[in-house]
Amino acid sequence: MNLWEVYVNSLADLPQDVELTLSIRTLNEGKYKYTYSRVAAKVSPDLDRYPDRLQVRFGRGQLSDKKFSIEILGEKQIVPEKYAWGEADIEFLARSM
Amino acid sequence: MKGHKDNREFIAALEKTGDAVRIRQEVDWDMEAGAIVRRVCETKAPAPVMEKIKDYPGFRFMGAPLASYRRLAVSLGMDPRTRLPQIAEEYLKRTNSAPIAPVLVKKKDAPVKQNILLGDDADLCKLPAPLVHEGDGGRYIGTWHAVITKDPETESVNWGMYRQMMFDSKTMSGAVFPFSDLGKIFYEKYAPRGVAMPFATVIGPPPLAAVAACAPSPIPEPELTGMLMGEPIELVKCETCDLEVPAHAEIVIEGVILPDVRVEEGPFGEYTGYRTSPRENRITFYVKAITYRNDPIMTISNMGVPTDEGQLLRSFSLGLELDKLLRSQGIPITGVYMPPDSTHHVMIVGVKPRYSGIAQQIGQLAFGSKLGPWFHMVIVVDDTIDIYNWNEVFHALCTRCHPANDIHIHKNSVGTALNPYASAHERRYSMGSKVVFDCLWPPDWDPVNEVPTLVSFRTVYPKEIQEKVLANWSAYGFPAET
Ligand SMILES: Cc1cc2nc3c(=O)[nH]c(=O)nc-3n(C[C@H](O)[C@H](O)[C@H](O)COP(=O)(O)O)c2cc1C
Numbered sequence: 001m002n003l004w005e006v007y008v009n010s011l012a013d014l015p016q017d018v019e020l021t022l023s024i025r026t027l028n029e030g031k032y033k034y035t036y037s038r039v040a041a042k043v044s045p046d047l048d049r050y051p052d053r054l055q056v057r058f059g060r061g062q063l064s065d066k067k068f069s070i071e072i073l074g075e076k077q078i079v080p081e082k083y084a085w086g087e088a089d090i091e092f093l094a095r096s097m
Numbered sequence: 098m099k100g101h102k103d104n105r106e107f108i109a110a111l112e113k114t115g116d117a118v119r120i121r122q123e124v125d126w127d128m129e130a131g132a133i134v135r136r137v138c139e140t141k142a143p144a145p146v147m148e149k150i151k152d153y154p155g156f157r158f159m160g161a162p163l164a165s166y167r168r169l170a171v172s173l174g175m176d177p178r179t180r181l182p183q184i185a186e187e188y189l190k191r192t193n194s195a196p197i198a199p200v201l202v203k204k205k206d207a208p209v210k211q212n213i214l215l216g217d218d219a220d221l222c223k224l225p226a227p228l229v230h231e232g233d234g235g236r237y238i239g240t241w242h243a244v245i246t247k248d249p250e251t252e253s254v255n256w257g258m259y260r261q262m263m264f265d266s267k268t269m270s271g272a273v274f275p276f277s278d279l280g281k282i283f284y285e286k287y288a289p290r291g292v293a294m295p296f297a298t299v300i301g302p303p304p305l306a307a308v309a310a311c312a313p314s315p316i317p318e319p320e321l322t323g324m325l326m327g328e329p330i331e332l333v334k335c336e337t338c339d340l341e342v343p344a345h346a347e348i349v350i351e352g353v354i355l356p357d358v359r360v361e362e363g364p365f366g367e368y369t370g371y372r373t374s375p376r377e378n379r380i381t382f383y384v385k386a387i388t389y390r391n392d393p394i395m396t397i398s399n400m401g402v403p404t405d406e407g408q409l410l411r412s413f414s415l416g417l418e419l420d421k422l423l424r425s426q427g428i429p430i431t432g433v434y435m436p437p438d439s440t441h442h443v444m445i446v447g448v449k450p451r452y453s454g455i456a457q458q459i460g461q462l463a464f465g466s467k468l469g470p471w472f473h474m475v476i477v478v479d480d481t482i483d484i485y486n487w488n489e490v491f492h493a494l495c496t497r498c499h500p501a502n503d504i505h506i507h508k509n510s511v512g513t514a515l516n517p518y519a520s521a522h523e524r525r526y527s528m529g530s531k532v533v534f535d536c537l538w539p540p541d542w543d544p545v546n547e548v549p550t551l552v553s554f555r556t557v558y559p560k561e562i563q564e565k566v567l568a569n570w571s572a573y574g575f576p577a578e579t
């Protein structure tokens with residue numbers, strides 16, 4: 001089971017069982033802890049409903065005592081492909097050698 | 098005097114003066130390192146250098162590099178016991194001297210090129226970005242650093258300290274305010290044209306480069322660094338863009354600021370001593386390369402209640418830059434001091450009150466300048482008050498400032514998203530208000546019959562009596578004074 005965390009202004013931002021777009025961060029230990037993914041997901045206050053666990057913080061960092069279960073339906077790409085490392089970068093490197 | 102060329106020389110100097118502590122046991126980047134630095138700030142302890150970081154063999158941390166006047170003095174090559182007015186005088190002397198341009202060195206002579214990660218290899222999670230405070234919106238990579246960018250038309254270079262949060266392995270988000278030098282160029286010359294803006298983030302810059310990156314000076318920061326160091330700073334070309342970075346920096350992150358993507362940033366513990374600014378979609382940095390020295394030392398500033406370097410150093414340079422500005426306008430000031438414990442919100446200005454309206458003139462210049470967004474109170478006192486002595490300033494404020502006549506409120510000014518007293522709406526749109534406390538005697542009062550006489554040992558006894566009392570102090574039976 002993975003543990004995730006999300007920031008919301010209010011618990012009303014987390015309606016149950018409908019597809020939501022959320023920026024969630026992993027709380028799994030290790031070098032990638034606290035990195036975000038933008039995902040399509042469903043959540044529920046019923047902790048047994050979905051496979052992973054989600055905890056919630058509010059806008060100034062306060063931890064909510066309400067916990068949720070979460071299912072990640074898919075990941076959304078944040079940075080368009082055109083910015084990825086590519087030929088222009090390799091050419092720049094070659095020129096500056 | 099020559100400045101420390103890197104943080105390693107600076108740390109060695111601090112160790113000699115007892116202003117740094119080496120921590121050899123393993124420290125967790127996940128809150129433990131942050132908690133150490135926070136406690137150092139609150140107890141005014143020496144700067145911690147953490148030699149062993151969990152999950153990140155080979156990496157090191159240096160916390161609170163400039164959170165005391167002693168460390169600031171050492172960074173300037175001065176005796177750590179130097180009093181603040183003398184440190185201030187030295188800063189003014191150096192920053193009023195001729196600009197010293199940087200020099201370019203070859204990559205083979207630049208320690209920051211010892212390790213180079215490009216493209217997919219340039220993964221931010223390879224760096225031990227700390228979770229500085231529990232509840233922060235992310236791990237902050239840039240807390241004591243410089244973000245280097247260039248104006249595409251004038252080619253003028255900017256180094257600014259703008260906090261950067263790791264969003265994922267390849268992206269960071271940052272609180273770059275629209276009135277900052279970077280904000281102005283990005284929002285005017287890149288974002289509307291849909292063009293990606295190259296940047297280089299320098300973590301662990303030489304200490305005086307960090308001072309320059311957070312000094313609100315009109316002098317371009319590479320030259321300003323040279324003036325502070327007394328010699329040119331050595332720069333080296335970036336791997337992926339046409340920017341130059343300090344050759345002796347510890348870590349450099351290169352990439353582009355995306356014109357059309359915003360990811361969430363914050364919340365974060367801030368210099369006001371609160372987590373105030375809202376979590377919002379902010380400027381987004383996409384990473385293309387990471388270069389670093391062997392055994393790199395990541396610098397960490399932990400902002401919160403006093404005293405951290407955000408407060409101490411920014412108070413120092415905001416005050417002194419205002420000093421220069423007021424003198425450049427011919428205002429007969431005696432000095433400017435901003436107390437760090439005001440979380441850089443209060444300017445104290447000493448003046449020879451030669452004409453009417455001088456306090457308002459000072460307030461208007463201060464609030465109307467580039468420095469203005471960062472503070473909202475100006476206290477103006479006359480030249481009989483020691484601006485560095487809060488007891489004297491507070492006494493003047495409590496006795497000379499007429500509640501109806503001498504408090505001047507300036508509405509609809511520039512503010513910041515970080516002001517704890519401002520409403521959520523005001524924070525979002527950087528709206529501010531300002532106030533001048535005029536603690537000068539009204540110029541139209543008769544000095545003999547209307548201005549009260551200060552009743553103090555210094556002012557109401559003849560010199561002979563003062564000297565006699567002082568000479569006999571222990572003979573009277575009082576304990577010796579320190
Ligand atoms: C630790 C620290 C963090 C800072 N973070 C930010 C920030 O996130 N955004 C910002 O606009 N200014 C920030 N500042 C203030 C700028 O560094 C300061 O205004 C500096 O003068 C910027 O230079 P500029 O005039 O070239 O924009 C920070 C200062 C310090 C000391």
Ligand SMILES: [Mn+2]
Nearest residue numbers: 255256257278
């Ligand atoms: Mn600048």
